Structures are given as structure tokens and as C-alpha cells.
Amino acid sequence: MADAERTWAGTTLSDRRSARRRRLLDAGLDLLGTGATVSVRAACRHARLTERYFYENFADRDELVVAVYDEVAGRAHEVLVDAVSGDAIGAEGGARQRARSAVAAFVTLVLDDPRLGRVLLLAPLAEPALARVGGQRLPMFADLVREQLSDRVDEQDRVLTATALVGGLANLFSAYLSGAIDVPRERLTAHCVRLVLGADALHS
Incomplete structure (x- = not known):
């Protein structure tokens, strides 16, 4: 044996x-x-x-830090994928419903357990071990957003819009988690939904 x-x-x-x-x-x-x-x-x-x-x-503490970050990033990506799936929003779900579902899922993830939000959004700003890794993981979130945008414009515009949106939302949530922005959770969620829908409107 x-x-x-x-x-x-x-x-x-x-x-x-x-x-x-x-x-x-x-x-x-x-x-x-x-x-x-x-x-x-x-x-x-x-x-x-x-x-x-x-x-x-x-091998060392940096490998642990990266492993923790990768696990949280993978969990966040899975939550967002599930949120925009047909099972989550129904066969008739449109852009507004997908945006609300995705934002609500992400808000729940990072605010119900603030450790997850801090690891995902704040740790890469303070941890040298994550300085490069965080940037490498960002495209997978941008790809997910790009897939939800209207395909009425060319692919490069969709990539630019998705990348800008993910960066903006990351900064917004970082400010919220650090206490720099103090608004009710419901207002934060509603504002993020409007940002996502506004980005998609650029492609309508």
C-alpha cells in the first residue's frame, strides 16, 4: 500500500x-x-x-500569499460566472438583469466577508508578492465583462470598454473597503449597476 x-x-x-x-x-x-x-x-x-x-x-511566505490570492480570485470569478448564467437570470434575462445579478453577487462576496474583498482588491496594492500577479488575473475579469457587452461594435472596442470598467469598479470597491467612500450598500450596488449598463450602452 x-x-x-x-x-x-x-x-x-x-x-x-x-x-x-x-x-x-x-x-x-x-x-x-x-x-x-x-x-x-x-x-x-x-x-x-x-x-x-x-x-x-x-516554498516561502510569498507562495502562500499568492496561493491565497489565487483562491480568492478564482472564487470571485466563479461567483460572477454563475451570476450571469442562464440558470441565475432565466432564459429571458437581458443586460439589465445580468448586470444586477453580477453586481449583487460580487457585492455579497466582498462585503459579507470583507477579508475576501481586501485580499482581492487591497492586498495587491500593498503586497510586493502580488504586484504582478494581480495584474495578470485582471484580464479574466475583463474577459467576463467583455462577453456581456453588445457585439454591435468591433472586438477591440469591447476589450477597451471591459478593461476600463473592471479597473473603475476595482478602484470603487477598494475605496469602499478602505473606508474612503461611505455610502449605504444599496447605493453602492445601484451605482455599480448603472456603470455596467452605461458601459454596455456605448455599444448599442
Whole structure:
């Protein structure tokens, strides 16, 4: 029997490794998502694991930071994809309904658990490890927006509009999460919907 399949206390070695990695990722999310200092020691203390288990999963603290960011970015993308799917808005859903569904889903994600919003939007501004990674992940959100825009204009215009819109919305949510903008959640949502619909109107 392979080592990874040997059981101890009812779990395999592979299961225990996965559980330890999950604990470290959760610790990284807590630290990065609250603006705390992320270090190997801090992550291990938060996860209640020794450094031996940290290095079993990550080469260094930067690799942990990137892994946490990638997981949050992937979750945000999945939420947005689900929000604009036919199942979410119905067969007759138009641009307005798709915009409302997507904005509401994103607002729920980043405001109900502010750690996620801070990791996704604020951490890349403060974390050298994410300076390049954040920019590399931005196109996947722009691509999602581009797919929702009217196809009455050429592809380059759709790319330009989607990129500008994603950048603008990211700055808006960053300001909201940092406390620079203080408005009710409902007003923030309504304003973002108008921005999305206004961008699509450019292509009508």
C-alpha cells in the first residue's frame, strides 16, 4: 500500500496533508484579509502548525500569499460566472438583469466577508508578492465583462470598454473597503449597476 494511502486515526497521509494545507490557506486569508503581517511564523501560529508543515506545502511566505490570492480570485470569478448564467437570470434575462445579478453577487462576496474583498482588491496594492500577479488575473475579469457587452461594435472596442470598467469598479470597491467612500450598500450596488449598463450602452 502506498504511503499516501496508509491510514492513521481513520485518515490517510494524503488527507492529513490536504487538511494542513487548508489550515494554512485559511490562516493566510485571515492574516492577509485583515491587514496583519503575513510571515511563516505568523501563519504557523494562526494555523497551529509547525514550520515543518508550512514548508511541506509552500516554498516561502510569498507562495502562500499568492496561493491565497489565487483562491480568492478564482472564487470571485466563479461567483460572477454563475451570476450571469442562464440558470441565475432565466432564459429571458437581458443586460439589465445580468448586470444586477453580477453586481449583487460580487457585492455579497466582498462585503459579507470583507477579508475576501481586501485580499482581492487591497492586498495587491500593498503586497510586493502580488504586484504582478494581480495584474495578470485582471484580464479574466475583463474577459467576463467583455462577453456581456453588445457585439454591435468591433472586438477591440469591447476589450477597451471591459478593461476600463473592471479597473473603475476595482478602484470603487477598494475605496469602499478602505473606508474612503461611505455610502449605504444599496447605493453602492445601484451605482455599480448603472456603470455596467452605461458601459454596455456605448455599444448599442
